[in-house]
Amino acid sequence: MGRTKILIAGAGISGLAIAIMLERLPEDKKVDYLILERSVMMSAMGSAVSLHTAVIPLLKQLGVWPEIERISKPMSHFCIKRADGSDLGNVDYAYGDLEYSYYGVVMARPELHAILMSHVPSSKIMLGKRIVATSQDDTGVSCHCGDSTIYHADILIGADGAYSAVRQSLYKDLWAHGNLPRQDISPIKLDQVVVVGITEPLSPTDYPMLKEDVCQFRIVLGGHDRPYTVKLDAPQGTLVNNNRNADWSVAETESIDEICSQMRTKRNPFGFGTYGDLIDKTPRHMISRVMFEEKGFRTWYGGRTVLIGDGNVVGSHELGCLEELPVIFK
Structure with missing residues (x-):
């Protein structure tokens, strides 16, 4: 060429x-x-x-x-929450406006x-x-x-x-x-598999935070007896499941459906419905399964x-x- x-x-x-x-x-x-x-x-x-x-x-x-x-x-x-839904703390992003004159x-x-x-x-x-x-x-x-x-x-x-x-x-x-x-x-160490997706537009009536002019994140820490952590962002209705396994070959065999099913009945931290509601509102072609490393x-x-x-x-x-x-x- x-x-x-x-x-x-x-x-x-x-x-x-x-x-x-x-x-x-x-x-x-x-x-x-x-x-x-x-x-x-x-x-x-x-x-x-x-x-x-x-x-x-x-x-x-x-x-x-x-x-x-x-x-x-x-x-x-x-907004960081414990597995039981109680608040653990907040991380304020206002510094962006103060230091850079912009919010992220x-x-x-x-x-x-x-x-x-x-x-x-x-x-x-x-x-x-x-x-x-x-x-x-x-x-x-x-x-x-x-x-x-x-x-x-x-x-x-x-x-x-x-x-x-x-x-x-x-x-x-x-x-x-x-x-x-x-x-x-x-x-590169491979010990996680991630399922990530974006829902269809959600109802502001069901999810009032969508009416806000800013975006907030709610993170649920799984804890030692709950092998997961959840991070949700309100305006996009984004859904991701990241499955950690000591044996990558085991994690690799888990399908998107299998991973999502483990979270389906759990209540989401937005205060309305379950993760299953978000999964059902996510078009299949908008769900991806990828490896997560650092x-x-x-x-x-x-x-x-x-x-x-x-x-x-x-x-x-x-x-x-x-x-x-x-x-x-x-």
């Missing part, structure tokens, strides 16, 4: 944000780029996502903030992804390009894809998720030359390759400011 200035691996939130940055360059400083996305059809996970206050000035610079503001609600606080905001991840996608020309996104290996030298970097195509560039940005093929290829090369800390080569990597670049998002810090904030909001941790 031909050569471009920048290759971006992954059309998720981080990859699209980088692409928009490049699109916003002045005409006399435009840089050619391509996004290589492994999926053959673009779709975003059905979950809520929060934007930290620190990222809002960036979104304004990119010209996407007015659209995001319309689909989001400001974060107000976390929450929205549906598919809607955020769609907004970012709308600002990137479709011709810049190559679908069905699963990267299997990368190589680089003093003159450039190459991406080898599963369909036998090869793309060349001056710079490669790995924004391809927790199991980044770009990171794995880069680390293999750095390790061979003795330039990688042992911490970075150790495997690990920080010390090495985030090497040669002509740089890592961002989950390709660099698994389970952390994309772009350093975006946070996934799961609902039920088990």
